[in-house]
Structure formats: C-alpha cells, structure tokens
Amino acid sequence: TQLLEQSPQFLSIQEGENLTVYCNSSSVFSSLQWYRQEPGEGPVLLVTVVTGGEVKKLKRLTFQFGDARKDSSLHITAAQPGDTGLYLCAGVPRRTGNQFYFGTGTSLTVIP
C-alpha cells in the first residue's frame, strides 16, 4: 500500500475545463509538496503547504492542505494545454521524521 494515494490516476480534459486532484493519506505530514513533471523532464516544485487548512494560489492553481494535515488538493481553473503533465504530491510523515514519500501520481492531459 502507498502512503500517499492520489486520485484520479489519469485525467483527460478539454481546454478551459476545471479539475481537482486529490492526495490522501492516513498519516499526518509535517508538510506536503506538489510537483509537476513534463514528459522527459524532472519534477518541478510548484508549492509547499505547511499549516493545516492552508490555501495557496499560483496563478490558476489552488492548493489546499487539509485541517488534519493528512490530505491535500490541487485545483486548476480553466486548464490549458501547458498544464499537461504528471502531478505528484510528496512529503515527510511526522512519524518517520525524515523519510520522503511521493504520491502515486496523476497524469493530466489537456486537449486543445
């Protein structure tokens, strides 16, 4: 079993649509990061959420950290083809202290 489960695993939408990606765990995390990885490239850090209930915005992307710090979501408004990629949540569970875990990943395709 994976410590961080993402849903959906695959998502294909039309340009202009909205979408939400979920990252869930039964463990409490000190913080969670979101990365986007384009084909053939390394993951690029988008945001870090640290405080329970925190909401961060990055242009059309809104990230939320759950109140209990066990889950997070990424909402994209008016998706564009440039948003296409693999979205990964990741973090360090409080109980382990230093073991970094990636989520299972969400592959997003935005069709022009």
Add this chain to the structure above:
Amino acid sequence: DAMVIQNPRYQVTQFGKPVTLSCSQTLNHNVMYWYQQKSSQAPKLLFHYYDKDFNNEADTPDNFQSRRPNTSFCFLDIRSPGLGDAAMYLCATSRGGGMTYEQYFGPGTRLTVT
C-alpha cells in the same frame, strides 16, 4: 542560476555492460538522492546521501551503487544493467532537516538497455 545538472541526458548501454550516471549541484545542499522512474509512475527512491552518510533503500538491488566524492557531485553506478533497468534516473537535492524537505530535481537521464 543554482541548479541540479545531470549528464548525460540520454544513455544507451548494452545488457551487462557497466554504466555510470552523474549528477552535480550548485545549490550546496546537504542531501542528494537518486530515483528510478518508469513510465507515468512516481519516482522510486534508490538511495540518498546526507552529507557523507549513505542510506540505501531496503529494496534497491545490489546491482545499483552510488558514490558521493564531495558535496557537489553524486554518481549512480549500475554494475550489470538488465533490460528491466531501462528507465529515467532522477537526481535530486534538498537542504536537509527542518520541516519542509523540498526536493529540487535535475532533468533526468533516460537509460536504454539494448
């Protein structure tokens, strides 16, 4: 710009022929990681160095080894590559310690085994 650099970007090797992938960083981070990533999957941690301390994941095959001669450089050695070792290999760094553990990735090396 501070960054993580991986060379080469594409590497082709023959079955059983040793290969070395390299990573360098200008971020002066304490921790360096090596990940293996197969198509559309999350990266899988192979091992990491915290300064000179080497940490091997329990399920990393013995075929994979690593060296970190100094803060800036880290190498991944695959002693006898098999067809199943064809993948993207990602190097990452982090400052280490503290709450955030943000990792910064290089562009990866795509390994093909023929």
